[in-house]
Amino acid sequence: MTDWIADTPSLSALSPASKTRLGALQPMALPRGAVIFRPGDDVTGFPVILSGRVEVFLTGAGGRELLLYAVEPGQTCVQTTLGLLGGDASYSAEALCATDSRAILIPRPVFLTLMDSDPAFRQLVFTAFAERMGGMIQLMERVSFxxxxxxxxxxxxxxxxxxxxxxxxxxxxxxxxxxxxxxxxxxxxxxxxxxxxxxxxxxxxxxxxxxxxxxxxxxx
Amino acid sequence: MTDWIADTPSLSALSPASKTRLGALQPMALPRGAVIFRPGDDVTGFPVILSGRVEVFLTGAGGRELLLYAVEPGQTCVQTTLGLLGGDASYSAEALCATDSRAILIPRPVFLTLMDSDPAFRQLVFTAFAERMGGMIQLMERVSFxxxxxxxxxxxxxxxxxxxxxxxxxxxxxxxxxxxxxxxxxxxxxxxxxxxxxxxxxxxxxxxxxxxxxxxxxxx
DNA sequence: TGAACGAAGGTGACCTTGTCACAGACAAGG
DNA sequence: CCTTGTCTGTGACAAGGTCACCTTCGTTCA
Missing domain, CATH: 1.10.10.10 (Winged helix-like DNA-binding domain superfamily/Winged helix DNA-binding domain)
Structure with a gap:
């Protein structure tokens, strides 16, 4: 098994303690088309994509779909962050692998510990969040105007x-x-x-x- | 002048040190219709609404507008958080006071210090962020489906x-x-x-x- | 091999929305 | 009064979404 932490640039700034903690996790292989989560699923952890591309869709009544955002290597999923930190812990969108992918799932307790103890991890989660939000606003603009x-x-x-x-x-x-x-x-x-x-x-x-x-x- | 920190429930969990730091700030009075920011403005600080209601709109080419979200007492503005933490530090939406309001503006350096030093402050900013994101996704759903x-x-x-x-x-x-x-x-x-x-x-x-x-x- | 099936793409009809242009209605002040 | 600006109503038309149905391909499998 490759050293996935070293291979993921966005994780390089983490503290040694954080890296040790994450080192115990095993990357999962996800084939193209795999469903990461569906509307209504519970949030069990915080996924980080190591390779490949995951797309998050909103699905409307008539079966129409809309791409909310794509998650690429080193990025994290906002939907999840939302579930782990905010109020309701279930998804309202659907995530599919657009290509064969590898990912790790940081369990909720580990995630919360890292958030409190490692400023670099916080920074990572926060900027990901900020970028997504910006992207969502742009999407809003495109879709409605x-x-x-x-x-x-x-x-x-x-x-x-x-x-x-x-x-x-x-x-x-x-x-x-x-x-x-x-x-x-x-x-x-x-x-x-x-x-x-x-x-x-x-x-x-x-x-x-x-x-x-x-x-x-x-x-x- | 009233003790605005004590009057704002969402701030009650902050550490004493944070409260002292914030205590030096003066609330601003904002009349109904006042513009908090416009597209392209620079982000100079982090506003917290103490009373009233601020509405954030997206404006399209033909002058059509769309309410992104409303900020109510104790809440914070995501657009700003985005500017302070993420990449580009300018607004893409417009914020107007829907009613007479009071607000404080936490200067950027103070904001960053609080984010690093006070877990309660972090929690506050984070859950606000998570709630907004959830709201934005619901909005997306309503507008497009x-x-x-x-x-x-x-x-x-x-x-x-x-x-x-x-x-x-x-x-x-x-x-x-x-x-x-x-x-x-x-x-x-x-x-x-x-x-x-x-x-x-x-x-x-x-x-x-x-x-x-x-x-x-x-x-x- | 060829029949059958399912996915992908094309088309017409029809309804909902958005846009443009303009006219009437109303309130507040000169 | 009369004027001015805001608010509202309407007709005509273009763009987009929905529904129904058909054709064209590949693949599978009997």
């Missing part, structure tokens, strides 16, 4: 690798908080303008600058 | 005093994150069903149970 077209363009720009985005239209819809049908129609509109080409399970980007211009047109 | 009709009904139920809601339709629109015209039409629909009666600057509630049923119809 920006057009779907604009959000879609921004998404395509961000997720593109070698001019391609590997994702089904349903997935894209969940990421930007709209319905699949709308994504289908918007992508079609982009395609007719010659900006993209759609395939089953992927979108090929032809005119990235045009998309970027559109993404920036409506404010941030 | 619930109909305007439902949100409006819920708002009327919550804000009613003696069967009346004192607010202009513009204010209501900002509170539930929609456009004024839409509020006008929805209220009209409620009125035709005999549930409310509208006046200039107020809404009288006639059939509260009907509204409550509608508010609960689409999940929380």
């Amino acid at each position: 920006q057009s779907v077209e604009c959000r879609l363009a921004a998404f395509l720009c961000n997720r593109a690798e070698n001019g391609r985005v590997q994702a089904t239209q349903s997935e894209i819809a969940a990421q930007i908080g709209t319905a699949r049908e709308v994504v289908s129609r918007r992508l079609d509109a982009f395609a007719r303008r010659g900006w993209v080409r759609t395939e089953r399970g992927a979108v090929e980007i032809i005119d990235a600058p045009a998309l970027r211009r559109l993404a920036l047109a409506e404010g941030l | 619930q109909s305007v009709e439902c949100r409006l009904a819920a708002f009327l139920c919550n804000r009613a005093e003696n069967g009346r809601v004192q607010a202009t339709q513009s204010e209501i629109a900002a509170q539930i994150g929609t456009a004024r015209e839409v509020v006008s039409r929805r209220l009209d629909a409620f009125a035709r069903r005999g549930w409310v009666r509208t006046e200039r600057g107020a809404v009288e509630i006639i059939d509260a149970p009907a509204l409550r049923r509608l508010a609960l119809a689409e999940g929380l």
Whole structure:
């Protein structure tokens, strides 16, 4: 087993005592698609992602989904912090592994001890919290004030690798908080303008600058 | 001048040293309508509301507004915590006094000292943070998955005093994150069903149970 | 091998929301 | 009075969400 503490930059500032305490924990392997938690689950501990990517979704009545945020290596999950520190200790969102991942789960008592004893750990949790909150406010702004077209363009720009985005239209819809049908129609509109080409399970980007211009047109 | 620390329950658990430190600060009087901060302002300190009510809005391109959360006595502002602890130190939202209010502003250095030295203060800031985050997620859920009709009904139920809601339709629109015209039409629909009666600057509630049923119809 | 099934994507119809433009109603002060 | 600014109502239209249903692919498995 690798020394996961040394391999995780965000943990490097922790005190030696904290590292010792955490050293006893075993990383878990989580396959792509694994459910970390669902709405209503109890909070049993504080997960830290070591590798991979976990996505946290809100699910609405009609089955529509909205990506709240993604957790990447070294980051922590706010939903959990919320449960461990605040009032109600259950989740209101759903977390799924977007890729194969490894994570540790810090049990609640250990978490509380670290919070009280290690300023570096506090700092870690706090800045994670602050960043998430900022992200949530930006998300709020995008979802309620920006057009779907604009959000879609921004998404395509961000997720593109070698001019391609590997994702089904349903997935894209969940990421930007709209319905699949709308994504289908918007992508079609982009395609007719010659900006993209759609395939089953992927979108090929032809005119990235045009998309970027559109993404920036409506404010941030 | 009254002893504002003793009068604020949420501060009672602080250590004597913290109280001494805070005792030197002078409460500020803020009239209704006063602007606490605007987008782009720098974060100079950590405000704690002693009395009154402060509302924090997000403002979109077309001038549309959305109430993110309200700060009530003993509570603190997350936007600020975010600025003091996280990366970027400027606000992305706007805070207005909804009523005449009193507040203290804890200067940044004092805030940071208290965070490191007083577990009770930490607890205070942290739970405030956790509660806000929970509230933001609920807001997200309402704004992106619930109909305007439902949100409006819920708002009327919550804000009613003696069967009346004192607010202009513009204010209501900002509170539930929609456009004024839409509020006008929805209220009209409620009125035709005999549930409310509208006046200039107020809404009288006639059939509260009907509204409550509608508010609960689409999940929380 | 080919029938069947399920996931992904396309489309039309329809309703709800948001936007724009503008008009009437009302309150407070000159 | 008359004016001015705020509050409210309305029609027309565009954008987005929902529903129903169909087509097109891959995969599986009998």
